[in-house]
Every structure is written in structure tokens, then in C-alpha cells.
Amino acid sequence: MSGKRKEIALQVNISTQELWEEMLSSKGLTVVDVYQGWCGPCKPVVSLFQKMRIEVGLDLLHFALAEADCLDVLEKYRGRCEPTFLFYAIKDEALSEEEERVSHGKDGGEDADVASSEKACTLAIIKPDAVGHGKTDEIIMKIQEAGFDILMSEERTMTEAEMRLFYQHRAGEEAFEKLVHHMCSGPSHLLILTRTEDTEDVATAWRALMGPCDPHVARREQPDSLRAQYGTEVPFNAVHGSRDAEDARRELALLFPSVTFADHVPEASLDPEEGVVLPSPEDVH
Structure with a gap:
């Protein structure tokens, strides 16, 4: 026709x-x-x-x-x-x-800083359980008080396709479906974090602030951590963080595909024959 x-x-x-x-x-x-x-x-x-x-x-x-x-x-x-x-x-x-x-990916003057940032960055997610309980602003305040700078902040509801790809390294685990369902159950708050000091270790610093994955363990071992204060049980543990710099690269590329970081992809703007490889993390979040 x-x-x-x-x-x-x-x-x-x-x-x-x-x-x-x-x-x-x-x-x-x-x-x-x-x-x-x-x-x-x-x-x-x-x-x-x-x-x-x-x-x-x-x-x-x-x-x-x-x-x-x-x-x-x-x-x-x-x-x-x-x-x-x-x-x-x-x-x-x-x-x-x-x-x-x-x-x-953002209106206003800050987008140029994000797109050309030379600081080490990591991904932070305030999960649907914490957002649903109205704890977003409180958690963000604690993040800033701990010395983190927020380069980008965005609230959105994840799709199932996004989360299956995001957690693909955990696809064989028994709790995989429950984790994907939870992350798609309501709005999450996504943050791109950096630090004025110790920028090369921002992912480790963020994971230390989050505390152990299991909120019960967190309350016993790190009672001041975010998961101890706001989490209930796995996977309802309030926050997510990239395991390390390579994990941050993969996760940021997936959830913020139109934002580039000089420290993550230095070769991308210099050599058209080179691209960015997204590695699969070996650890759990």
C-alpha cells in the first residue's frame, strides 16, 4: 500500500x-x-x-x-x-x-559542569521504599552534610527493562525478581555524587555512608549509616550505591546515557576509534 x-x-x-x-x-x-x-x-x-x-x-x-x-x-x-x-x-x-x-539531560547552567566534570563520580539511588516514606529530603541533607556534592538530581520511576539490565549480574539469584519488582514499584530519586576531597574514592565513601546491605546488620555494626536509619530489610534498604569506579561507569551510562564524564571516558572525546566498554560488576549491591 x-x-x-x-x-x-x-x-x-x-x-x-x-x-x-x-x-x-x-x-x-x-x-x-x-x-x-x-x-x-x-x-x-x-x-x-x-x-x-x-x-x-x-x-x-x-x-x-x-x-x-x-x-x-x-x-x-x-x-x-x-x-x-x-x-x-x-x-x-x-x-x-x-x-x-x-x-x-538538564535545564539551566549546571548541565555544562556535569557534562564536562573532571571529578570522580558515583551513582546514588534513594529507593522507592525511602521515597514512599517521605525520606528523600532528609537523606539528601545527610548526604550533603557528609561532604558529598550533588552534580545531578532526578526523581523518576524505573522501568522493568531498565532494572533487569541494571541488575543483570544478579539474574541467577533467588531474590532477583523481588528486587526488580521493588525498584519499579514507585519513584526513585537518582543522584550523581562527587566530593571536593578524596574524589578518586567517592564510590567507597558513599558505600561507607550507606552501610551494610542488610539493614539489620547495619543497625548492629554501623548504627549511624543510612541503611541502619532508613532501611527495614533487603531489598527495602533505602539506598543503592555503585560498588566501585567501574561499576559507577556502567550504572551512570545506563541511567544517564546523555551525560558524559571526563574522568570516566577520557578516550571518547579524543579518539573516534575508541568507545566506552561497560563492564559487568561481580558484586552485589
Whole structure:
């Protein structure tokens, strides 16, 4: 039928060097799922990509697939058994001021500081149980009193697709479904944290403030910690934090895909042949 609109593919398949170079010239942010032929692309992330495309638009955000064995430029990623995503950002000088704000993910003057931050950053989440009990402002105040700077703050309800990808390293655990359900049960408050001092150890400092994962243990061993004060039981333990710098890189890229950090991705702005690899953490949160 001539009146039927042709559907645009969500992820472009890059199978030749020519297509790869064409991708590198695309204005905006391109997320490349580098997969192995024996296992195929990462399917759980597709619904998340679809949601992001609807929210941001096709002009600024692109998704692509590339089999590691098909391109010489991806040789170093061959044989990997964990999901690998590469991020390529090319600024369009003709972008309007409105599009600039969208691409940085935040209105106002602070977005430039976030996008070009040279400080070490980590992710903090005030979970739905604490948000639902009205403890967000109280917890944020304690975070600031502990010496953390908040680069970005956002409240939103996570999707199931986001949380399944976020906690994919725990998919084999008995409590996985309960954890995913809880994190999608209501609004969470997401924070990007840094510190004026000891910036290289911000993830460790944040985890120390949170306390042990189990609130019962936290109340016994670290009664002043956030989980001791606001958590009830696992997974209703009030807050989440990245395990270390690599874990923070993965989690921030997933939940804040349009924000870049100089300390996390120094090579991304210097070498178009390099991207950002998202490692799979080995620890629990």
C-alpha cells in the first residue's frame, strides 16, 4: 500500500568498514551494541532503547549493532562473554539551544559542569521504599552534610527493562525478581555524587555512608549509616550505591546515557576509534 509508512529500524546493523565510518560521522550520541556471533545482540536492552528513542528523538540519539568478528576495529572486543556497549558522541554545532539542553539531560547552567566534570563520580539511588516514606529530603541533607556534592538530581520511576539490565549480574539469584519488582514499584530519586576531597574514592565513601546491605546488620555494626536509619530489610534498604569506579561507569551510562564524564571516558572525546566498554560488576549491591 502506497500510503503505509515504512518503519525505521531501531538499531542499524553495521557490517562493513564503510558503514562504521558513516556511523562515526552521525551527529549526536550513538550507542553501539558490540556482540559475538555465537550469542547475538543483547535483547533485554531493546525496550529500554525504544523508550529512550521516544523521549530524546532520532536526531540526537542513535542505536547500532556490530558483530565483533566482522570489523577489524572491534578486534579487541572479540570473545567477550559480557554485554559490551560503545558510546560515540559528536556535537552538531548547528544544534539549537533547546536541543543542547536535551542532549545534556538538564535545564539551566549546571548541565555544562556535569557534562564536562573532571571529578570522580558515583551513582546514588534513594529507593522507592525511602521515597514512599517521605525520606528523600532528609537523606539528601545527610548526604550533603557528609561532604558529598550533588552534580545531578532526578526523581523518576524505573522501568522493568531498565532494572533487569541494571541488575543483570544478579539474574541467577533467588531474590532477583523481588528486587526488580521493588525498584519499579514507585519513584526513585537518582543522584550523581562527587566530593571536593578524596574524589578518586567517592564510590567507597558513599558505600561507607550507606552501610551494610542488610539493614539489620547495619543497625548492629554501623548504627549511624543510612541503611541502619532508613532501611527495614533487603531489598527495602533505602539506598543503592555503585560498588566501585567501574561499576559507577556502567550504572551512570545506563541511567544517564546523555551525560558524559571526563574522568570516566577520557578516550571518547579524543579518539573516534575508541568507545566506552561497560563492564559487568561481580558484586552485589
